[in-house]
Structure formats: C-alpha cells, structure tokens
Amino acid sequence: MNSFSYARPSDISMAVGELATHEGAKFIAGGTNLLDLMKENVERPNRLVDINRLTLNTIDDTEDGGLRLGALVTNADTAYHPAVESRYPLLSRAILAGASAQLRNMATNGGNLFQRTRCYYFYDLATPCNKREPGSGCGAVHGYNRIHAILGTSDQQPETTCIATHPSDLCVALSALDAVVRVTGPNGDRTIPFADFHRLPGDEPWLDHTVQPGELVTAIDLPAKGFSDYNTYIKIRDRQSYAFALVSVAVGLEIENNRITDARIALGGVAHKPWRKPEIEAMLVGQNLSEADFQSVAEALLAGAKGYGHNTFKIELAKRAIVRALKQAANLEPAS
Amino acid sequence: MTKYIGKSINRVDGVAKVTGKAKYAAEYKAADLAHGWVISSSISKGKITRIDAEAALQLPGVIQVFSHENRPGLAWFDMSYKDQDAPPGSPFRPLRDATVKYSGQPVALVVAESLELARYAASLIRIEYEEEEHETALEHNLHRAREPKSGVASLLKPPPPKPRGDFEKAFQRAAVQVSGTYVHSAEHHNPMEMFATTVVYEKNDKLTIYDKTQGAPNSQLYVSQVFGIPFKDVRVISPFVGGGFGAGLRPQYQLFLAVLAARELKRSVRVSLTRQQMFTFGHRPATVQNVSLGASADGKLEAIRHDAVGETSQFEDYTEIVVNWAGMLYPAQNVTLTYNLVPLDVYTPIDMRAPGGVTGLSALECAIDELAHQVGLDPVEFRLKNYTERDMNEDLPYSSKELRECFRQGAERFGWANRTPEPRSMRNGHTLVGWGMATGIWESMHMPARAEAVLTVNGKLRVSSATADIGTGTYTIMTQIAADTLGMPIEDVIFRLGDTDMPLAPIQGGSWTAATVGSAVKVACEDLGKKLFKMAQKMPHSPFADVKLEEIVFENAHIRLKKDSSVAVSLLDIVGTNGGRAVSETSTSVPNMLEQRKYARAVHSAVFVEVEVDEDFGTVRVTRAVTAVAGGQILNPKTARSQIIGGMVWGISKGLEEESVMDHQFGRFMNHSLAEYHVPVNADIQGLDVIFVEETDTIVNPLGVKGLGEIGIVGMPAAIANAVFHATGKRIRSLPITLDKLL
Structure with a gap:
C-alpha cells in the first residue's frame, strides 16, 4: 500500500473540486473493494476523498413514478427498503445474492458500479494484466480462466487482450431494469443510461466504465416499470454465499393474458459488463407462455460466445440458467 | 474413578478466546518494536540479479532491508536447518543466496518503525530477476516419478509394504474389475491466524519468541541451531494457535526472518505474513493416483493395486501415507501398493489434516464404491463382506476395531435402509438426490x-x-x-x-x-x-x-x-x-512398545452422506451427513464432536470446493485469497451428525484413547463423490467436484 493523503469534504462541489485539483485522487465510500486493491498495490491513489459525509444517502420517489437510489445508500439498506422490496424485488434479490451480509452493510450503491474485476491476474502484480498495466499482456487468456468472460471479450492483440468479467450482482439487475446513472462533475450534471455505463474491453481494457475522471455518481434512477410480478435472479456459483457468479441471470417479464408483453434478460459473470441484447428479448414479446421458446432465446443470447478452456462450460451453463430463469420468472416453476 | 473424563466439559480456554484475552503471536507487545514486511518473489525459478532498495531506505523510519546481499553469516550445514518434522533433503534457507526456487519465496525483509511504513517501503523496492524454465505441473512430469529418499521421517511414515500375492494374475482372473485415475490439486491450510512471530530482544541478547507454531520446542530447536544461540537463551512461547492443520508443524520463514532482523538490529521485531503469503509455503501436495480392484462375482475382493505419485520440492522429499490404507482395510490376498514422488519447482509440501489418509481414501473408497456397484452389492454390505480384523500389511490384529458397529449405527441413524440402489433413482424436480458412504481410518499413534x-x-x-x-x-x-x-x-x-x-x-x-x-x-x-x-x-x-x-x-x-x-x-x-x-x-x-508392537492400532469411521445435485447446473450440496467413529475412550464428547464436525466440514470443502490452482505459465498459485480460495461458508453446511461407537482398548495407550484430529475428514470426500455418483450416475475422479465437472 502506498502513502496517501485524505480529505473528507462535506458537500458535493467540494468533493468534485478535490478530484479536479488532485491528480491521482480517488473517491472512497464503503471501501469494500478499493481498500483490498490498495493493499495489493493494484490501486495506488495518492489521495482518498471520503464522500461518506455527502447527503446522497436517501431513497426517494421520482416524478415519473420511479425510484431514485442515493449513491451512498448501502447495498443492505437498498435491498431491504420497502419500496425496493415491493416495486423492484428483482433488485433486492440480486443484491442479496451478492457478497456477504457484512460487505453489504458497508458497500454503497455508487461504489458497487465501480467494483473492479475479480480476475486473479488483475490482482497479482507478479503477472501481466492489460487492465492493471496497459500493454503488459493478459495472463488469463492462456492461463486459469475459469471465472472469465465468454462474451464481448478482447483477444486479438496481446497488448489489449482482456477476458475479465464485471463481478457485480446489483449491476445485472440495474441493467435489466434500464436504470439511469446520474453523475456530476467539473462540467456539470449528466445522466448515463445503464447500458452505456460499463463498457466492453475493446482496445482499452483498462477502462471499465464511461464515467469521466473527476465525475461523481450521485444517484441511480429506476424507471417506473419494475417487473415486480414476474422476475427472478438466478446466481450460479461455487458455494452458497460469498462467491462471485460464474453465471447469473436477471429476468423481468410483463405478462398479460398468458402472453409476454415485455421481457428483459441480463446476464452476469459472462462479460466485461452486464450482458443484454434487447433485440433478442423482443423475440419473446407476443409469445404465449405455454408455447414460449425459451431455449431459442438462450441460444440467441449466447450466439458468438467463446470459451477459453477453463471457462468454456459457462456457455452451456448460461443457456440452462436463462431457460430456468425465464420459467421461474413466468411462474412456470418455483423459484430456486 | 473418573468424574470428568468422558464428560462434556466446556473448553477451559473458551472464555479467554471469545473475550479476546487469549493472545496470539502477533499480539504481543514489546518496547521499541520494529515491524517487518516480507517481499515475495514474483518468479518461480531463477536468480535475483538486482535489488534496488534505495527509495525504500530513504524513507524516514525505514530501518533496514534484509536480503541475501546483506544477511549475516549463519549455520553452514543442512543439519542445522532441520527441524523436528523436516523430510529428507536440504531444507530451504530464506535469504540464502540469489537463487529463487519457487514462486512467492521470501526474497527480502523490510524493517521499519511501523507496519504501514514497512509495507509502503516494500512497494518501492525493485527486484530484477533472471528467469529460468520451471516445472510445476505434476501431470506433465509423471515420467519423472521416483521412489522417495528415506530418512528419519520414514519412521512415522512407513513406505508401502512389499507386494503380497500376485496382483496382475488375480486382477486378470477377477470376475469384476474396476480401474480409475484420481487427481487433486494442491491445497493450502489457511488457518484463520496468519503466521506471525514477535521476537522480544531481552537483556544479555536473550530472545523471547512468540511464534505461531504447533510445537514451541521445534521453533526453539530451529532458532538455536540456525543462529547458533544456546537453548537457554531462546525461549519460545505459543499458548494459543489460531488454527494449524499441519501448517505449523515446521517453523515457517517468518520465524527465521524475525529472529534474523532482531539479532542484527538488536531490538524487538515482529513479522506477520499476509493472507496471500499464506500460499507461499507448505501445502497438501497435488497427487495422481491409480486404483485397480478385482473381485469375484459374489463380491469378494481379491486384487488391489493402488499407485500414487505426489509432488514434492526440488530440495526435500516430503512423503505421506497414501496407499498403505488399502492393505489395512481390506483382506485381499493379492495387493500391490506403490508410492512415488515428482520433484517440482514448488515449496516442500507439509502435512495437512489427515495427510495422505484423506488423499488415499478419497481414491480407494471411490473405487470400492464403484466395485460394489458393479458387483451389485450395497456398499455397506460389500464392506462387511470384505471386513478384516487384521492389518494385512503388518499381519497383526487390531488392538480394537469396532468398525462393524460404525457401519451399523451410522446406517441406522442415516436411514440407509431406505436407499434405492440405482443411480438417479432419488429425484425431486430438478434436484437429484444421492446417498453415498465410505470408510475412514487413521493410525492411532503414541x-x-x-x-x-x-x-x-x-x-x-x-x-x-x-x-x-x-x-x-x-x-x-x-x-x-x-x-x-x-x-x-x-x-x-x-x-x-x-x-x-x-x-x-x-x-x-x-x-x-x-x-x-x-x-x-x-x-x-x-x-x-x-x-x-x-x-x-x-x-x-x-x-x-x-x-x-x-x-x-x-x-x-x-x-x-x-x-x-x-x-x-x-x-x-x-x-x-x-x-x-x-x-x-x-x-x-x-509407549509400551513391547506390547503395542503386537497389534495394529487405528481409529475407524463410517461416513454416510446425502447430496442434492441440480441436474441442469451441476451444483452439489451436502444436505446431511452422519459420521460414526470408533475412537476408543472419548475424553470429552463435546470437544470430540467439534473435532469430528470440523473434519466433516473440511471433507465437504475438499470434496466440493477447495483447490489451490496453479498457473503453470508462471508456476504460481493464482487464487491466493479467501475470496477465491473457496472453503465452505455457513450456508454450505447443514445436518452434520456424529456418533461415537463404544470401543474399549487397553493396548493403544494407558488412557485407551484414539486421536480424533484426522478421522473426521478422511472418509468424507469419497462419501460425497459416491453420493454424487448415486445422484447423477457420474463418477467424478477429480476433486473438488465443482459444477463444471457435472454439466
């Protein structure tokens, strides 16, 4: 761990100002990921700007019938909030599938969006990693890649190869719900649709997201449509708790007269960001439940998936999980 | 007259432990204490060509950076570095020279006025290496397998017995045959407490050393010999140990480094390892095993062959008893057991709970299950049919052996009689239910x-x-x-x-x-x-x-x-x-050797396990398990039960979750944190039941007790694998049984 200075601003403009005036500074909220990364010398901020005193810790209704989740509300408080439980049970389920109770009590919603990959090579300075050290190569692609991505990877050029996954559960649900992230920064406020928040590795695997340096996430807006009647979150992992998803699936359906009228499917554990394909979700719209072809949807979602040896099993596993999740969400099967 | 023996007395140290009064090695304070931080090698084999500690040494408060370049002269001969548990060979000497023998090897120690400063200083040190080709993959080097060197350690770990009968002939003639290859990767002990040493530098250059160890005298011996300090000037204290599991049977390198720094600086020094560094010394060795069994049509076991090849380091021959158990458990007349080693560019393995025993039985007891299935016998019935009152390796009677009673009581408690023998025959929706069992054995030493x-x-x-x-x-x-x-x-x-x-x-x-x-x-x-x-x-x-x-x-x-x-x-x-x-x-x-040598002495168990397997996802859960133990006199049923349950939990871990995964590109264990090195969490554990079968033994020792530290784990992984077979019809011979193996 390096030597760093510390600031604890009391309002948002001061916090944003801190980052604008200190190159190499980083925001810290719950610290559940950042501190681990600092201990391993993966992150080396020279200044920590503690934002826990900012008043971003409420959950409020929005004018258009949605819900605004303050960036500093903890994962636990979000999951157990009555409005989230009743209107966005998918989000509650996803959050509670993640981490451990202790971590959820510390981790914040804003921080969760910036959670970094669990790739072993990213964490280990003795091995190459393009995400940690641009241009150094990728240890995982020919190494132990059991937890790695099968979709949207970058593997053509050694210096930009990256098959890391985004580890969040919460983000998979936010993706399915079409959440919108509100940020503020030196150039004012803006909103980022969730689909554009995280990015694929492409030519710049060191970039996880599209937030600009110095910008601060203030809230996450959930649209009114919460899929509260038909939803599920399936997380497949190596143990019952405190393990990252090998594959996870968030499904939200709207069903009228036994017919699907809207469908969302987001996958976790398979790509550098929560994986969605609205055009494939559309295949389900209009289908009758009793005849719905969930297998074709699963096949279509995994089209182009590529395994790297240890993680090749994820392709079949993801398909099975999608089929199960769709059945569960549609109440054709009990939740597992 | 026993008022307390045999009673469930609460732990006398329980209150101290739960109130924080029990102090561990890194918690002792000393005046003017300096803090060490270990730097681990990033390569697995080669030479250090340059250590640039300039920037670190310039930080105010950084006291010294120790490496092979500036370490003091120490004992010359290997003999001085041999601790009580040292296997044959040449023990690893930290900071000896520029040579790197394995990934994660300690190559420098930064000592500073605070832990934080030492850690920061360590991040500023640049080390350059000249890398050499390394070999870390056991399965690619099986052709190099050779017999282990023998030494003092062989006394406690006898090599396999000579073959008896004619395995080949009997196997070829056998009506029913099974053969299989069983593998598992390395595992690391990962006790909760990290290895740590606080060396208090006393007046007259005496040392009081608080060390995490499974034997204070062993640490004393090591320090005394290596640093040439009289015994009386080295006192080692270790009243509480936050888990050992075998990792503390040998002095670990933080002891050496802390003592070295304390003596050079003439002040008190503490060195603690990080969780990542807990993956940089002894481990359960990766092992490849082949088991072939032959039986008559009516299920009489006639031929056993069990071959094991384990990894060891390039400098010591670590051995464990992997294959001997077959000859102790089954009365077959034609038995060949072999055990060999492949030296690799890794640290020397070290005993890890039920070393060799859980390894060997995980293979043998799976093969027995497979054979029983082929013959068409219930696995308990098969074992009763092939029961022995004698250790056939030594041709000696057991001093006591109530294994039959373990089978009976364990089966009854579990409800084994309701098992339908056909695989995949017990299903509930997507969930395949399987019941499996196995035998456990461990020697009762004194x-x-x-x-x-x-x-x-x-x-x-x-x-x-x-x-x-x-x-x-x-x-x-x-x-x-x-x-x-x-x-x-x-x-x-x-x-x-x-x-x-x-x-x-x-x-x-x-x-x-x-x-x-x-x-x-x-x-x-x-x-x-x-x-x-x-x-x-x-x-x-x-x-x-x-x-x-x-x-x-x-x-x-x-x-x-x-x-x-x-x-x-x-x-x-x-x-x-x-x-x-x-x-x-x-x-x-x-021990009364004259009397004891007339008998084989062992603790036995029967393990029954229920698993639920998600048919689509391959996820396995152990939903309940019963272990019946014949362990002689039970001194304290409460602590004894805890011992067995701890072993069962670890058996679930080994069976389903636990594995140190090495990337052979780098010769380095990659999942070196407790987030990625999986052991069970509470949510994984349910329904564990322990039975102590009555057993009287007047030979084994004056108390009639048999140790319970290992017997809880030995049979579990095989019982789980057998239950998985019963649930799915798939015989998984590679541990842990992660979901990908069942898809």
Whole structure:
C-alpha cells in the first residue's frame, strides 16, 4: 500500500473540486473493494476523498413514478427498503445474492458500479494484466480462466487482450431494469443510461466504465416499470454465499393474458459488463407462455460466445440458467 | 474413578478466546518494536540479479532491508536447518543466496518503525530477476516419478509394504474389475491466524519468541541451531494457535526472518505474513493416483493395486501415507501398493489434516464404491463382506476395531435402509438426490512426552507440558485427565502449554496429542500422588503410616482410605508440611512398545452422506451427513464432536470446493485469497451428525484413547463423490467436484 493523503469534504462541489485539483485522487465510500486493491498495490491513489459525509444517502420517489437510489445508500439498506422490496424485488434479490451480509452493510450503491474485476491476474502484480498495466499482456487468456468472460471479450492483440468479467450482482439487475446513472462533475450534471455505463474491453481494457475522471455518481434512477410480478435472479456459483457468479441471470417479464408483453434478460459473470441484447428479448414479446421458446432465446443470447478452456462450460451453463430463469420468472416453476 | 473424563466439559480456554484475552503471536507487545514486511518473489525459478532498495531506505523510519546481499553469516550445514518434522533433503534457507526456487519465496525483509511504513517501503523496492524454465505441473512430469529418499521421517511414515500375492494374475482372473485415475490439486491450510512471530530482544541478547507454531520446542530447536544461540537463551512461547492443520508443524520463514532482523538490529521485531503469503509455503501436495480392484462375482475382493505419485520440492522429499490404507482395510490376498514422488519447482509440501489418509481414501473408497456397484452389492454390505480384523500389511490384529458397529449405527441413524440402489433413482424436480458412504481410518499413534505436575501451597494443581492447542481442546482434556488422576475439583486444576520452559512434548500433529500428552499428564499426576502419599505417611499421627498405595484413593482433594473413606488427609494439609514450598513431579511417559508392537492400532469411521445435485447446473450440496467413529475412550464428547464436525466440514470443502490452482505459465498459485480460495461458508453446511461407537482398548495407550484430529475428514470426500455418483450416475475422479465437472 502506498502513502496517501485524505480529505473528507462535506458537500458535493467540494468533493468534485478535490478530484479536479488532485491528480491521482480517488473517491472512497464503503471501501469494500478499493481498500483490498490498495493493499495489493493494484490501486495506488495518492489521495482518498471520503464522500461518506455527502447527503446522497436517501431513497426517494421520482416524478415519473420511479425510484431514485442515493449513491451512498448501502447495498443492505437498498435491498431491504420497502419500496425496493415491493416495486423492484428483482433488485433486492440480486443484491442479496451478492457478497456477504457484512460487505453489504458497508458497500454503497455508487461504489458497487465501480467494483473492479475479480480476475486473479488483475490482482497479482507478479503477472501481466492489460487492465492493471496497459500493454503488459493478459495472463488469463492462456492461463486459469475459469471465472472469465465468454462474451464481448478482447483477444486479438496481446497488448489489449482482456477476458475479465464485471463481478457485480446489483449491476445485472440495474441493467435489466434500464436504470439511469446520474453523475456530476467539473462540467456539470449528466445522466448515463445503464447500458452505456460499463463498457466492453475493446482496445482499452483498462477502462471499465464511461464515467469521466473527476465525475461523481450521485444517484441511480429506476424507471417506473419494475417487473415486480414476474422476475427472478438466478446466481450460479461455487458455494452458497460469498462467491462471485460464474453465471447469473436477471429476468423481468410483463405478462398479460398468458402472453409476454415485455421481457428483459441480463446476464452476469459472462462479460466485461452486464450482458443484454434487447433485440433478442423482443423475440419473446407476443409469445404465449405455454408455447414460449425459451431455449431459442438462450441460444440467441449466447450466439458468438467463446470459451477459453477453463471457462468454456459457462456457455452451456448460461443457456440452462436463462431457460430456468425465464420459467421461474413466468411462474412456470418455483423459484430456486 | 473418573468424574470428568468422558464428560462434556466446556473448553477451559473458551472464555479467554471469545473475550479476546487469549493472545496470539502477533499480539504481543514489546518496547521499541520494529515491524517487518516480507517481499515475495514474483518468479518461480531463477536468480535475483538486482535489488534496488534505495527509495525504500530513504524513507524516514525505514530501518533496514534484509536480503541475501546483506544477511549475516549463519549455520553452514543442512543439519542445522532441520527441524523436528523436516523430510529428507536440504531444507530451504530464506535469504540464502540469489537463487529463487519457487514462486512467492521470501526474497527480502523490510524493517521499519511501523507496519504501514514497512509495507509502503516494500512497494518501492525493485527486484530484477533472471528467469529460468520451471516445472510445476505434476501431470506433465509423471515420467519423472521416483521412489522417495528415506530418512528419519520414514519412521512415522512407513513406505508401502512389499507386494503380497500376485496382483496382475488375480486382477486378470477377477470376475469384476474396476480401474480409475484420481487427481487433486494442491491445497493450502489457511488457518484463520496468519503466521506471525514477535521476537522480544531481552537483556544479555536473550530472545523471547512468540511464534505461531504447533510445537514451541521445534521453533526453539530451529532458532538455536540456525543462529547458533544456546537453548537457554531462546525461549519460545505459543499458548494459543489460531488454527494449524499441519501448517505449523515446521517453523515457517517468518520465524527465521524475525529472529534474523532482531539479532542484527538488536531490538524487538515482529513479522506477520499476509493472507496471500499464506500460499507461499507448505501445502497438501497435488497427487495422481491409480486404483485397480478385482473381485469375484459374489463380491469378494481379491486384487488391489493402488499407485500414487505426489509432488514434492526440488530440495526435500516430503512423503505421506497414501496407499498403505488399502492393505489395512481390506483382506485381499493379492495387493500391490506403490508410492512415488515428482520433484517440482514448488515449496516442500507439509502435512495437512489427515495427510495422505484423506488423499488415499478419497481414491480407494471411490473405487470400492464403484466395485460394489458393479458387483451389485450395497456398499455397506460389500464392506462387511470384505471386513478384516487384521492389518494385512503388518499381519497383526487390531488392538480394537469396532468398525462393524460404525457401519451399523451410522446406517441406522442415516436411514440407509431406505436407499434405492440405482443411480438417479432419488429425484425431486430438478434436484437429484444421492446417498453415498465410505470408510475412514487413521493410525492411532503414541509418542513419548513429559509433563510436570505441581501441587501449589494453596492446594491447586498446576500441570504443564510444552505441547500446543491448535483449537483441538488440548487445554480442556488435559485439565480433565489431571483432575481425575489426582482426584481434584476441576476448578482447582490449571493446565498450561506452549512454552519451552515446560517439559518437552512432541509437535502437535498426527492425532497423537491426546494419547501422548494425556499419558504424560496422567503419569506426572500419578507420580505426584505417590510423592504426596509418602509425605502423608510421614505426617505426625498419619493414618496412612502402615497403609499401602493400593489401599488409598485420591478423591475430592484428599487422600482417603478405600475401605473407610472417613480416614482422610487433605492435599492442602500435606503440602503444608513442605515448609511453604509447592510439591512437584516431572515425569516421562513412554509407549509400551513391547506390547503395542503386537497389534495394529487405528481409529475407524463410517461416513454416510446425502447430496442434492441440480441436474441442469451441476451444483452439489451436502444436505446431511452422519459420521460414526470408533475412537476408543472419548475424553470429552463435546470437544470430540467439534473435532469430528470440523473434519466433516473440511471433507465437504475438499470434496466440493477447495483447490489451490496453479498457473503453470508462471508456476504460481493464482487464487491466493479467501475470496477465491473457496472453503465452505455457513450456508454450505447443514445436518452434520456424529456418533461415537463404544470401543474399549487397553493396548493403544494407558488412557485407551484414539486421536480424533484426522478421522473426521478422511472418509468424507469419497462419501460425497459416491453420493454424487448415486445422484447423477457420474463418477467424478477429480476433486473438488465443482459444477463444471457435472454439466
């Protein structure tokens, strides 16, 4: 761990100002990921700007019938909030599938969006990693890649190869719900649709997201449509708790007269960001439940998936999980 | 007369542990304490060409950076570096020279005024290497397998017995045959407490060392020999150990580094390892096994072949008993057992809970299950049909063996009779249910040990021995034994351990501590009793003047006449005649080898497991398990049960989750954190049940106890794999059984 200075601003403009005036500074909220990364010398901020005193810790209704989740509300408080439980049970389920109770009590919603990959090579300075050290190569692609991505990877050029996954559960649900992230920064406020928040590795695997340096996430807006009647979150992992998803699936359906009228499917554990394909979700719209072809949807979602040896099993596993999740969400099967 | 032995006495150290009063090696304070931070090699083989510590040394508060370039001269010969558990070979010497022998090797120690500063300084040090080709993959190097070198360690770990009968012929003729290859990767112990040493630099250059170890005397021996310090100037103290599991059987490198720094700087130094560094020393070795079994059509086991190849380092031949169990458990007449090693560019493996035993039985007991299935016999029935009262390796009878009763009681508790034999026959929606079982065995060892018993002037009994309590309950059972032996109320008895100023005991391992130290405590208390009796006889108007030892009992802190309990003298009164001094006795317990060698001595278990497998996802859960143990006299059912449950949990871990995964590109274990190195969480564990079958053994040791440290784990992984087969019809021969193997 390096030597760093510390600031604890009391309002948002001061916090944003801190980052604008200190190159190499980083925001810290719950610290559940950042501190681990600092201990391993993966992150080396020279200044920590503690934002826990900012008043971003409420959950409020929005004018258009949605819900605004303050960036500093903890994962636990979000999951157990009555409005989230009743209107966005998918989000509650996803959050509670993640981490451990202790971590959820510390981790914040804003921080969760910036959670970094669990790739072993990213964490280990003795091995190459393009995400940690641009241009150094990728240890995982020919190494132990059991937890790695099968979709949207970058593997053509050694210096930009990256098959890391985004580890969040919460983000998979936010993706399915079409959440919108509100940020503020030196150039004012803006909103980022969730689909554009995280990015694929492409030519710049060191970039996880599209937030600009110095910008601060203030809230996450959930649209009114919460899929509260038909939803599920399936997380497949190596143990019952405190393990990252090998594959996870968030499904939200709207069903009228036994017919699907809207469908969302987001996958976790398979790509550098929560994986969605609205055009494939559309295949389900209009289908009758009793005849719905969930297998074709699963096949279509995994089209182009590529395994790297240890993680090749994820392709079949993801398909099975999608089929199960769709059945569960549609109440054709009990939740597992 | 036993008032406490056999009773569920609460842990005598429990309150200290849960209130934080129990102190561990890294928690001891010293004036002017300096803090060390270990830098680990990033390559697995090669040479250090340059160490640039300039930037680190310039930081105010950084005291020194130690490496091979500036370390002091130390003992020359390998002999000096051999600890009590050193296998044959040339022990690893930290900072010896520029050579890197394995990934994660300690290559430098930064010492600073604070831990934070040492850690930061370490991040500024640049080390350059010249890399060489490394070999770390066991499965790619099986052609290099060779016999292990023998040494002192072979005494406790005998090589496989010579072949008996003619395996090849019998196997070819056998009506039913099974063959399979079984593999597992390395595993790391990962006790909760990280390895740490606090060296207190005393006046006159003496050292008081608080070390995480399973044997304070072993650390003392090592430090004394390596640094050339007389024994009397090195005191090692280790009263509490936050889990050991075998990792603490040998001194770890933080002890060497802390002592080196303390002596060079002439001040107190603490060195703690990080969780990542807990993956940079001994581990359970990756092993490849082949098992072939042949049986007659009616299920009589006729031929056994069990071959194992384990990894070891390039510098020591670590061995464990992997294949001998087949010859101990089954009476087949044609048996060939082999065990070989492949040296790789890794650190020397070290004993890890049930070393070799859980490895070998995970393969053997799966193969037995497979054979039973082929023959068409229930797996319990098959084992009863092939039961032996003798250890066929040694051709000796067992001193006791209530395994039949384990099968019977375990099966009954589990409800085994309701099992439908056909795989995939017990289903509930997507969930496939499977029931599997296996046998467990572990040798019941007994070593020499010493203990001191002291009756204080206040009439309290203080007993001590330099053993360890790695969480097993040693404090508690020794207190029970002492209290019963001298007829004292348990609250007046204090047992202490983990200090080289105490009488010598062996390292705590191999499940031998209860028998070994327990016997020493018993003898010491008996001898103290004799001494007190003699003193009582010399008291004025002693009622015992003409009484023989056989005619009295020790009861409720008194010596009483057996035939008239009203005739009594209190121990307090006896010690009162000693001129204000305590009365003490130090005794040695030595196993009765003449008698013991006529018998094979082992603890046995039968394990029954239920799993649920998600048919689509391959996820496996152990939903309940029963272990029935024949472990001789159970000193304390509560701590004993905890021991067995701990072993069962670890068996679930080994069966389903646990694995140190090495990337052979880098020769480095990659999942070196507890987020990625999976062991069970509470949510994984349910329905564990333990039965202690009644078993009397007058041979095994004076207490009739059999160690329970290993027996809880040995049969679990095989029982789980067998249950998975019953659930799915898939025979998985590679542990852990992660979901991808079942898709």
